[in-house]
Amino acid sequence: MKCLVGIDDTDSSKGFCTTYLAFKVASQSSHANFRVFGYPRLVRLNPNIPFKTRGNAAVCLPLETEEVKETFESVCSIVERLSDAGNGANPGVVLLHDPRTAPYLRTVYLAALHGVVNKERVANQLRENGVPTFQLGNGMGLVGAAASVTFDESYDHTYELIAYRRRDFWGTPRRFDPASVQAMDRRTSPDTFNNYDYHKERPLIAPHGPDPVFLGVRGSTPGTVLRAFQTLRYEEDLEGHMIYLTNQGTDAHLEHELELPLKAYSSGWLEGEIVSARPGPGGHQYIHLISRGARVDCAVYEPTGDLNRSARLLIPG
Known part of the structure; x- marks a missing residue:
């Protein structure tokens, strides 16, 4: 039987990496009761979330096994053993048999790309639909884990x-x-x-x-x-x-047109007319534009490199 296991938030500000945990799970497959089929998935989410993990990425492992319950328990055991929960990681693990039976999770994925997702709402959805989960700490990783299981090669990648x-x-x-x-x-x-x-x-x-x-x-x-x-x-x-x-390198988080007034931590795009553009301290570039009748203040920070250099060429109009 094929299934998808989503994992997120196993690292902390001190170190570790969720993709490494996925690598360790996959490495077990040669002598375990499961195998990885296809490519593991690395899913970047909204980069503007202030409580994002270090790498801002969830992972999804497509697994094939005849012992689904035992396989899920094995993965959760590895997450519990290796994740950096002692330094503030809040791991979440989700098991899904078929994404087609859970269209609500596709909505979670899209929302996690562009905005802030309520963890308790996602946890309730998973519980109501009988989706097996595992969490440590406050379980914030359930959001990324749930989002990751619906990303596949049908999306730009x-x-x-x-x-x-x-x-x-x-x-x-x-x-x-x-x-x-x-x-x-x-x-x-x-x-x-x-x-x-x-x-x-x-x-x-x-x-x-x-x-x-x-x-x-x-x-x-x-x-x-x-x-x-x-x-x-x-x-x-x-x-x-x-x-x-x-999904990295595809600008998936920028496919959503932003609503006005802007909401904190949201990602996306908008069109507008530049009113002014000026450099500021530290090499940052500040731009004021009018979009749909509203004034929007923008900043393009110096570490963005080419983007910052391009922003310096903008003129009003």
Whole structure:
């Protein structure tokens, strides 16, 4: 029997990574009562949520098993053992047999992309529909877990290969050759993306925190990200890697037209006429526009790089 297991909020501000937990679950499949079919899914949600997880991503594992209850219990055991709940993580796990039987979860996914979702409302929906769940802490991860199980290849998508560090290396500098990242980018772009910042002359594929992720390569196909990864030069003995189907790089969170007046923490787009555009302290760019008769104040922050540089070219009109 096929089923989908959604997981979210297993990391904390101190470290860890939900995709690594998914990697550990998948690694168990060779000697467990389940197997992963297709590509695991990495689902980015609304980036404006103030209580988002470090990576702002939930994961969904498509599993095939003859022992659904035992498999779900096994996954929950791994979540309980590995998640960083002691440092504030609030994991949630959801089991779904068939997304077609739960159209309300598609609504949860779309809402989690653009706005704030009430956790108790989602928990009640899951309970009323008999969906098995597991949570620790305040269970905020149930929202992302529920959203993740309805994302699939029918949506606009890309792929990411994430390579993971052995625990002994967590918190130490990541040793790879930046020149090989630049060479890979020149060879594979635009089939891969967000590899290298040529203005600041630094790689973009590796995080900086004490988490299990060594690096990630994003691209348009599984083969592309695998071949790109294989060209990189690094000096670390890695634990392994896994390729995810993902909505990142698709601007999924910007497909929604924003309502006016603007709501806090919402994501989306709107059209308007620029009234003024000026630079501010710190290299940030401030823009005032009129949209549907209302004034909207915008800021494009310096760390956004190309977006900030483009915003500096805007003029009233």
